[in-house]
Amino acid sequence: MLRAIQDFVAGHGGTYRGAASQAFRRFRTSDFGRKISEIYATRILLMGLSLISAVLVSRILGPGGRGQYSLAMTLSGLGVQFGNFGLHASNTYFVSKDRKNLPSLIGNSILLSFGIGVGGAVLAYGFFQIWPSLGPRGLLLVLALVWIPLGLSYLFFQNLLVGIQEIRSYNKIEVVNRALAVGLTVAGACLLKLDVTTVFAFSLLALGVGLALAFRALGRHAPVRPVFSKLVFEDTLFYGFRAYLSAFFAFLVLKSDILLVNYLLGEEQTGYYSNASSMADMLYQLPVAVGTILFPKLSAMKTGEEKWRFTRKTLLLMLALMAPLVLASGILAKPMIEMLFGSRFLPALPVFWWLLPAVLILSLNTVFMNYFASIGMPPVTVYSPGFSALLNIALNFLWVPRYGIVGASISSVVAYGSMLVFSVLFVVWRRRNIGK
Numbered sequence: 001m002l003r004a005i006q007d008f009v010a011g012h013g014g015t016y017r018g019a020a021s022q023a024f025r026r027f028r029t030s031d032f033g034r035k036i037s038e039i040y041a042t043r044i045l046l047m048g049l050s051l052i053s054a055v056l057v058s059r060i061l062g063p064g065g066r067g068q069y070s071l072a073m074t075l076s077g078l079g080v081q082f083g084n085f086g087l088h089a090s091n092t093y094f095v096s097k098d099r100k101n102l103p104s105l106i107g108n109s110i111l112l113s114f115g116i117g118v119g120g121a122v123l124a125y126g127f128f129q130i131w132p133s134l135g136p137r138g139l140l141l142v143l144a145l146v147w148i149p150l151g152l153s154y155l156f157f158q159n160l161l162v163g164i165q166e167i168r169s170y171n172k173i174e175v176v177n178r179a180l181a182v183g184l185t186v187a188g189a190c191l192l193k194l195d196v197t198t199v200f201a202f203s204l205l206a207l208g209v210g211l212a213l214a215f216r217a218l219g220r221h222a223p224v225r226p227v228f229s230k231l232v233f234e235d236t237l238f239y240g241f242r243a244y245l246s247a248f249f250a251f252l253v254l255k256s257d258i259l260l261v262n263y264l265l266g267e268e269q270t271g272y273y274s275n276a277s278s279m280a281d282m283l284y285q286l287p288v289a290v291g292t293i294l295f296p297k298l299s300a301m302k303t304g305e306e307k308w309r310f311t312r313k314t315l316l317l318m319l320a321l322m323a324p325l326v327l328a329s330g331i332l333a334k335p336m337i338e339m340l341f342g343s344r345f346l347p348a349l350p351v352f353w354w355l356l357p358a359v360l361i362l363s364l365n366t367v368f369m370n371y372f373a374s375i376g377m378p379p380v381t382v383y384s385p386g387f388s389a390l391l392n393i394a395l396n397f398l399w400v401p402r403y404g405i406v407g408a409s410i411s412s413v414v415a416y417g418s419m420l421v422f423s424v425l426f427v428v429w430r431r432r433n434i435g436k
Helices: 002-010 016-029 031-083 087-097 099-130 138-163 167-191 196-219 230-265 267-283 285-300 304-340 343-374 380-403 405-433
Strands: none
Touching: 031 099, 031 138, 031 167, 031 196, 031 230, 031 267, 031 285, 031 304, 031 343, 087 099, 087 138, 087 230, 087 285, 099 138, 099 196, 099 230, 138 167, 138 196, 138 285, 167 196, 230 267, 230 343, 230 380, 230 405, 267 285, 267 304, 267 343, 267 405, 285 304, 285 343, 304 343, 343 380, 343 405, 380 405
8 A cells, every 4th residue: 555655646746745635636526526525525414413413312311321322223233234144235236237226126125124134133132131231121122123124224225326326315315314313312302301212212213214215216216116036136145245244344343342341341431432432433434435436436447457546546535634634633532522522421532542543544444445345345355354353352352351441442443453454465465466
């Protein structure tokens, strides 16, 4: 990666400032830049809504309630990641290749999300009856499991919208989903005495509305009713399975910390850690926006050399965007936590500081992973996050009892760093041995 950046700099005046300026100019005037700008503007709005939501949940429920809420959300997210079988990535990939596949992809998405989602939720319910200390309890557990089939459908449908370039519909639905959850929470706080279960139920209701809107948007582009297609499913299965493993392991790297902090330290410490993690997630929205557009764009390119040239430029752009953003966030973190969450959440500050280099590392690796997805999901997309997930879990068990919640954030830096090292080494190997 350093060689790629040096080569690009040498061709633009020999300075990093000149190279970054050239990258920004090209970015602003390109279709790629326009679409990323639209998605990122939406992500900024979503970050604001997420921040409002985090503040509301934290102030209404306190650290313990915040920890329970985060635990339920993490469980739901794990269920969606575990049950998607990579169909979210293959949906985007195959519908962008041939839009005639859309009715079959919609039908396959519905069958998989509710068939596998409901079955997985039932199994998870039995698991948490045996080990109740690992997850939420009572009605909150039930709602978290109901989220899984609905969340799967929403994920699949939104990726289909990206694949058919319905970016504005995608953005509008994301905003409606998040804004409705916040609006319901605000209204509930004014009218009711809220607990964690009610707040989670508001988010679940908003998800259902978003799902209905996504299905309606897709229906405008499907010439026939959705049908299940075994042939299309088989075509997408091999690609999707690698994408599934990659996304699942990557999600474990990102979110296993919350489960392990809750298990090792309890709900109050989980509340502090989840606030720091939420702030880091807000910074990560820019790489998410870039990746959303980068993947279908790279997939449409004809040659491997063309894909790699565009990836190099995107890496430089990502570094130029994220480095100052991370630095500014570190400087402003303490007053922002005090203003938004209150001084009782200041134990989250050192956690957030340690998560900042992790965010920068993860941002660069996001570009690499989208490049790998566009060239057919090579094995590195599976063994890199798989190794990092195991490393992260092991380091959490080693460092959290010793260093507290800061130990969890340090383990994230190491785990994300290992993924980036795998990515760079694979690109070097591929360029030397395959040449594209």
